[in-house]
Amino acid sequence: MILAGYDGAKRVQGKADDIKKRFGVDVRAVDGSTEEKKIEALQGVEVVFCAAAAGVQVLSSASLASAKSLLVAADVNAVPPAGIEGLELFANGAELAGGVLGVGPLAIGDVKYKTEAGLFQRMATSTKALSLDFATPSSWRVRSPEAGAAILIAASSGRALAAAARRSGYRPLVADLFDDEDTRALAATNRLAGHPQSGFDGEALIAALDAMAELEAPAGLVYGAGFEDRIDSSKASPALDCFRQPTGHGAVREKPGRIGAPLRRFPAFRIQTSASRCRKALKNWLVKSIGGAGGSHVAPAAAWQAGCESVYFQRIAPGDPISLLLLAYGTNADVLGASRQWPAPAPDEPFRFGGSLRPARLSPKMEVLLAKAAKAVAGAAGLRGLKQHRFSGRWRRFHPDRNQPSTGRDARHFRGSRRPPISSPS
Amino acid sequence: MTPYTGVTLEEITPLVQDAMFSRSPRDAVRTGVFIAGKDAGLALDMMERVRASLLKPFEISAFADPAGSFTTAAAMVACVEKLLKQKKNRELAKTKILIFGALALSAMRPASSPRWKALT
Numbered sequence: 001m002i003l004a005g006y007d008g009a010k011r012v013q014g015k016a017d018d019i020k021k022r023f024g025v026d027v028r029a030v031d032g033s034t035e036e037k038k039i040e041a042l043q044g045v046e047v048v049f050c051a052a053a054a055g056v057q058v059l060s061s062a063s064l065a066s067a068k069s070l071l072v073a074a075d076v077n078a079v080p081p082a083g084i085e086g087l088e089l090f091a092n093g094a095e096l097a098g099g100v101l102g103v104g105p106l107a108i109g110d111v112k113y114k115t116e117a118g119l120f121q122r123m124a125t126s127t128k129a130l131s132l133d134f135a136t137p138s139s140w141r142v143r144s145p146e147a148g149a150a151i152l153i154a155a156s157s158g159r160a161l162a163a164a165a166r167r168s169g170y171r172p173l174v175a176d177l178f179d180d181e182d183t184r185a186l187a188a189t190n191r192l193a194g195h196p197q198s199g200f201d202g203e204a205l206i207a208a209l210d211a212m213a214e215l216e217a218p219a220g221l222v223y224g225a226g227f228e229d230r231i232d233s234s235k236a237s238p239a240l241d242c243f244r245q246p247t248g249h250g251a252v253r254e255k256p257g258r259i260g261a262p263l264r265r266f267p268a269f270r271i272q273t274s275a276s277r278c279r280k281a282l283k284n285w286l287v288k289s290i291g292g293a294g295g296s297h298v299a300p301a302a303a304w305q306a307g308c309e310s311v312y313f314q315r316i317a318p319g320d321p322i323s324l325l326l327l328a329y330g331t332n333a334d335v336l337g338a339s340r341q342w343p344a345p346a347p348d349e350p351f352r353f354g355g356s357l358r359p360a361r362l363s364p365k366m367e368v369l370l371a372k373a374a375k376a377v378a379g380a381a382g383l384r385g386l387k388q389h390r391f392s393g394r395w396r397r398f399h400p401d402r403n404q405p406s407t408g409r410d411a412r413h414f415r416g417s418r419r420p421p422i423s424s425p426s
Numbered sequence: 427m428t429p430y431t432g433v434t435l436e437e438i439t440p441l442v443q444d445a446m447f448s449r450s451p452r453d454a455v456r457t458g459v460f461i462a463g464k465d466a467g468l469a470l471d472m473m474e475r476v477r478a479s480l481l482k483p484f485e486i487s488a489f490a491d492p493a494g495s496f497t498t499a500a501a502m503v504a505c506v507e508k509l510l511k512q513k514k515n516r517e518l519a520k521t522k523i524l525i526f527g528a529l530a531l532s533a534m535r536p537a538s539s540p541r542w543k544a545l546t
Contacts, residue, residue, distance in 0.1 A: 129455055
């Protein structure tokens, strides 16, 4: 990194020394007092940051054109003349002389004031003391795609997620099992990728996602229900690689011990894969089909019949289900918030999903405790992407319920939420 | 919100400790110090002093953004990083960078990111 001084190298040398001492960065000072010296300083440089006094032109079109290796030039001076000749106030990638991409002061200003306001908000709502001076890496990693961005959606029914994407100003590209008229009306593009009875056809799904990704360069992939029993289907898609797409479900099956470890502190957390182990107290247990969702996969354990294998048993925890929405990064996760759910029992489906509300009205302490457990599970499993983790309970007793590897209906409660995450990666 | 002007480095510890000890630890966390001014180096020294003045469980938040320079510089770096990645498929950390106007405070932040230590 090089610092250039408009009045010679001497003055900026002091600053370079200070930066070197303070941050251990290799910085060198050069003389940028004349046009020739600026051109000389620009040799081999790929990025230029201009932070000179207001109303001073630092770089002319001629010097930009002479800088053969230069890729991007940014300037924060909003007072005419521009610090970089030909740079528009709102430029964000517009070409300058020599094909250099320019970033203008008000494009930067827009991000700046959002950053500053966001940090104030974070400081005002944090439950622990923060130290914000940019000298330490920020853990605030949640960032929305730009308005109008395309979002890939894969879900057994893509309608709800497509509607959510539209409400937030994005263009949904949907692969689902229904191809219904409602979804068609919402989606920018949509494809059929399986059958409602048999689920996703892996190859068809990957092909559909790839084709849409190539056409629209989407900002990301959001996937909903329909993958709970297909832990590996999100693996292979060259076009989707760029998203470091949601993976890690395989690990839940491969490393159950390690993933269960963060949950052991919840004494009532018991899962059995065989009915004989919980038979004695069968009335206090539920049976759930592996990979199910929506509540119709849950029944009292007494309803289980021998021979029905792809199930697990879980002890009943009294109280309401709480759902935490996570943005997982593989080794860590942001917990975006919590919502509360209730069932709408039907005669043959006593635990059918009814609805959900936010806020979940948990105490801050309980919120942090549940967030920690959910993060530990996501980290141990190496999950990526938007996930939900469910707990059941009331008052001060909550029990882990289910780790849902996809985005559920509760995600809509977080649209436009300005509340910082309950807990960021530590 | 209470502004204190003309604060020196030596006055940081008493100011911070007066703020944090005057409320219960649970409420102290709702107190925040914002460091403004025009001197980025001094603001960073003050942040260091704030951190050294905190005693568990009495902790308060602190945020330094002298003349808005840290957030401006962070935004400038973020915009350029994104553009490099999207349009040129390049990592900012692996590019050679020239900064004009090093005395303008903004330049401090690009220089201060730990990610940049791997650079040049």
